[in-house]
């Protein structure tokens with residue numbers, strides 16, 4: 001079991017509502033963004049002198065722009081239905097990690113500055129000014145929300161804490177108080193086209209290496225083409241797929257699917273990243289800039305379709321916002337969805353019997369499936385309601401003999417977040433990440449102990465990175481983490497050895 005200098009939640013008998021521990025996570029702080037990154041993304045390089053006025057003006061602007069934000073701040077009746085639904089509260093016991101309390105950090109400032117009752121009665125109306133102390137709370141607890149939207153499923157009014165958390169981060173960036181991890185990554189995408197800052201030469205080297213590797217393993221010339229004009233499909237993947245494990249095994253799986261289907265495809269060096277962290281900081285401008293880069297790359301390459309890889313939040317951006325941010329995609333073939341998820345692409349081939357699959361290639365695995373938040377609760381696949389749940393499962397059942405479901409109370413639309421989403425996947429937030437992973441780790445452990453599961457498949461790069469890091473704290477090996485297309489890649493028959 002991985003060692004930690006903080007207490008690891010006991011998941012042996014599942015995770016229940018913890019005792020309240022006020023301030024339990026107040027000590028966990030994110031690393032501050034550099035002046036260079038703040039200004040590169042269009043924010044003040046450091047905290048502005050009149051930060052309170054600027055923050056309130058930004059809040060007013062956002063409430064005017066996003067009517068839902070003002071509505072969410074107005075309509076909460078404190079019913080408490082969401083209070084025990086956040087994985088960070090369940091894992092930490094910190095009351096500020098209850099969704100309603102997290103919202104309240106912004107709502108009390110809203111009341112004080114934008115409502116008559118708050119202006120007249122102050123604390124009696126649960127109103128509070130935006131003080132240094134309140135700003136510190138915002139900086140802490142709006143970075144202990146992975147914007148997973150689980151709480152909104154249980155709220156009778158559909159109040160979405162994720163949207164409040166995005167707005168809070170946008171307000172903080174607007175006064176020059178930003179988080180290093182997210183801002184640095186967005187800056188890298190603007191500079192190089194991907195999160196990791198991989199230059200084109202390194203990308204070429206990696207893709208050539210993968211071609212040789214797959215040839216050695218299968219005897220087949222599976223291609224990993226880059227910047228190939230006139231290809232049918234542009235494939236956009238999270239850049240972790242090029243280098244990290246187990247992500248790269250899904251990349252090999254995608255390439256094998258294209259090869260087996262005989263459909264030409266290409267990666268783009270201009271847009272070699274599907275992830276779009278602009279959403280995590282609520283920045284319309286930065287989200288748009290990244291999405292536009294992808295739209296431009298597809299146009300330039302002359303492709304007919306855009307297929308996207310295994311990345312949860314990026315799929316949400318693509319599914320929900322690409323058209324508004326970077327559309328119209330009128331250069332693409334209108335017979336295909338924009339974007340097409342790689343799972344939709346592969347499942348359609350499976351349904352047409354266009355792939356030769358040998359399920360026994362995955363017989364060493366007893367597989368379960370983890371629904372990633374942004375796919376489960378913020379997007380859809382296929383043409384039927386719930387397609388985002390069924391399509392990845394249909395693929396897994398087509399490529400594995402042994403498939404087991406986890407507790408639906410911890411999966412599907414009620415899925416627990418991996419604990420590392422929403423821009424929290426940084427080292428200084430490890431304690432939050434480990435504790436926040438407890439509910440999903442408990443659901444996984446239950447099927448491991450009782451049904452022999454040894455593999456949890458998923459379609460999100462952040463989930464893969466987070467789980468490989470944090471599951472060992474629960475005595476679950478990192479090898480339990482797999483991509484859906486990793487298992488597809490194992491089963492697909494290419495005619496070689």
Ligand code: SF4
Pocket residue numbers: 085086087088097098099102144145146147148149150151152161162165417
């Ligand atoms: S992490 Fe998810 S469940 Fe928790 S407050 Fe944020 S959106 Fe709600």
Ligand code: SF4
Pocket residue numbers: 075076077078079080081082083099100154155156157158159
């Ligand atoms: S469930 Fe909705 S209305 Fe009830 S406390 Fe939570 S946010 Fe407020």
